[in-house]
Amino acid sequence: MLAPSAMAIGMIELINLTFANNPTLQSQANLVRASQADVQGANWQFYPTPSVSVEQVSASKQDQSYNKDSRVITFRLQQPLWTAGRLTAGVTRAQAASAAAQAQMDETRQQLALRTIQVWGEWRAGQEKLAALEESVQTHQRLSALIRRRVEAGVSAVADDVLAQGRLEQTQAEVTSAQAQQASALARLEQLTGQRIEPQRMDGFDVLPIEPLEDLQPLLERAWSNSPTALKLQAQIKQQEMDVQTRRAQLMPEVYARAEHQQGSFSASGLNSANRFFIGLSANPGAGLSAMSGIDAAVAKLQALESEVEANRRALIEQVTLEHVSVRSQLARRQALVAGLRSTQAMVASWDRQFLAGRKTWVEVMNAARELAQAQTALAEVEAAYLVSTWRLAVLSEGVPAIVSGLGTSFNAIRQ
Numbered sequence: 001m002l003a004p005s006a007m008a009i010g011m012i013e014l015i016n017l018t019f020a021n022n023p024t025l026q027s028q029a030n031l032v033r034a035s036q037a038d039v040q041g042a043n044w045q046f047y048p049t050p051s052v053s054v055e056q057v058s059a060s061k062q063d064q065s066y067n068k069d070s071r072v073i074t075f076r077l078q079q080p081l082w083t084a085g086r087l088t089a090g091v092t093r094a095q096a097a098s099a100a101a102q103a104q105m106d107e108t109r110q111q112l113a114l115r116t117i118q119v120w121g122e123w124r125a126g127q128e129k130l131a132a133l134e135e136s137v138q139t140h141q142r143l144s145a146l147i148r149r150r151v152e153a154g155v156s157a158v159a160d161d162v163l164a165q166g167r168l169e170q171t172q173a174e175v176t177s178a179q180a181q182q183a184s185a186l187a188r189l190e191q192l193t194g195q196r197i198e199p200q201r202m203d204g205f206d207v208l209p210i211e212p213l214e215d216l217q218p219l220l221e222r223a224w225s226n227s228p229t230a231l232k233l234q235a236q237i238k239q240q241e242m243d244v245q246t247r248r249a250q251l252m253p254e255v256y257a258r259a260e261h262q263q264g265s266f267s268a269s270g271l272n273s274a275n276r277f278f279i280g281l282s283a284n285p286g287a288g289l290s291a292m293s294g295i296d297a298a299v300a301k302l303q304a305l306e307s308e309v310e311a312n313r314r315a316l317i318e319q320v321t322l323e324h325v326s327v328r329s330q331l332a333r334r335q336a337l338v339a340g341l342r343s344t345q346a347m348v349a350s351w352d353r354q355f356l357a358g359r360k361t362w363v364e365v366m367n368a369a370r371e372l373a374q375a376q377t378a379l380a381e382v383e384a385a386y387l388v389s390t391w392r393l394a395v396l397s398e399g400v401p402a403i404v405s406g407l408g409t410s411f412n413a414i415r416q
Helices: 011-020 023-044 086-152 158-193 199-203 216-225 228-249 290-356 362-398 400-404
Strands: 049-056 071-082 254-263 273-282
Touching: 011 086, 011 158, 011 400, 023 086, 086 158, 086 228, 086 362, 086 400, 158 362, 216 290, 216 362, 228 290, 290 362, 362 400
Parallel strands: none
Antiparallel strands: 049 071, 071 254, 254 273
8 A cells, every 4th residue: 555645636636735735725714713813703793782980079169060070970771672684784794794705715615626626637737748758759769770780781761860850859858848747747846736746646546437427508597506606606696685784774764772870970979879761762874975875886896797697697697618628629620630649640650661661661660650749748638628628527517526526417427
């Protein structure tokens, strides 16, 4: 059994590593906890508000208003009786804000998952291209050695040796480019996951595609119902509706009850303590017509959010549609490239024999070798793009929780 540090990393493990070490998610998790505390704070607004005041006075003997006790202590307890729905709106608004914070974190998780899949696809394409190009280098080295022997024997022209060496150097340059692509993608994965990833851990795992079982329309419906952005916008709309209600409640007076217990008196002698009970009415609509302006601003923000929902829905439809088209087209291209690669491999083997028999030129043999490398690298890119599209489509339509748990009702079982 491999040691934990050497164990292969699958796609789901890679996504979970990204979640576990992402500072943005950690920050948003704290914001979720803060929003939950805000909900508790909004519920506490229904309870009485206690207060205490202690006043110490130093007045002249001629001041008749303060010629008794020098200190007065007052304990108060004020309970709102009617606030025109302001307190209820405050609780609902806090709950909506908490739901929006959670949806924001889920949205970040989805974007991180999509990004991880995309970067993994770049690494996979680089890996497969590198394998094909390294094989092509060996082929060109063999052909270069062959033509050099023929040049030395006087059978072929020196120009053939120059051509073979040039093709070999070109292929080696392509190998360097594929190595750079693979190393760049691996470095980006390390930044996403926040830890060192050994290449052999990536090499030791074969990620399989998860193909959709449904047509496009059911996938679009599931994508919208599972979209964290849609949930976030719905929570923000609820939050803004409560903001409108709160601002309207500010135009109405608040009815409250207050109980007081006073110890000492500045003006009455012999008063040790006194109890009082009040029923009051208070209103604070703000300066001028500022409250009405605040309502208009809140309503406008609500309308903007409602329009944003439709814009987001269209963007999601476009994104899912493009991924769905990519899955179908990449699958068709893959099948065609596999058939073409087999034909090219057979052609290369045949033309090698025909060259030795004198029926094919050296340039034709070199071109066949280059076509084989091009077919192999094209297939590598298409296979990586196909895998990426199937996983991205699954994340968009099924949601991140279903993907990381290996479930999915509209896709083949996620196999690792």
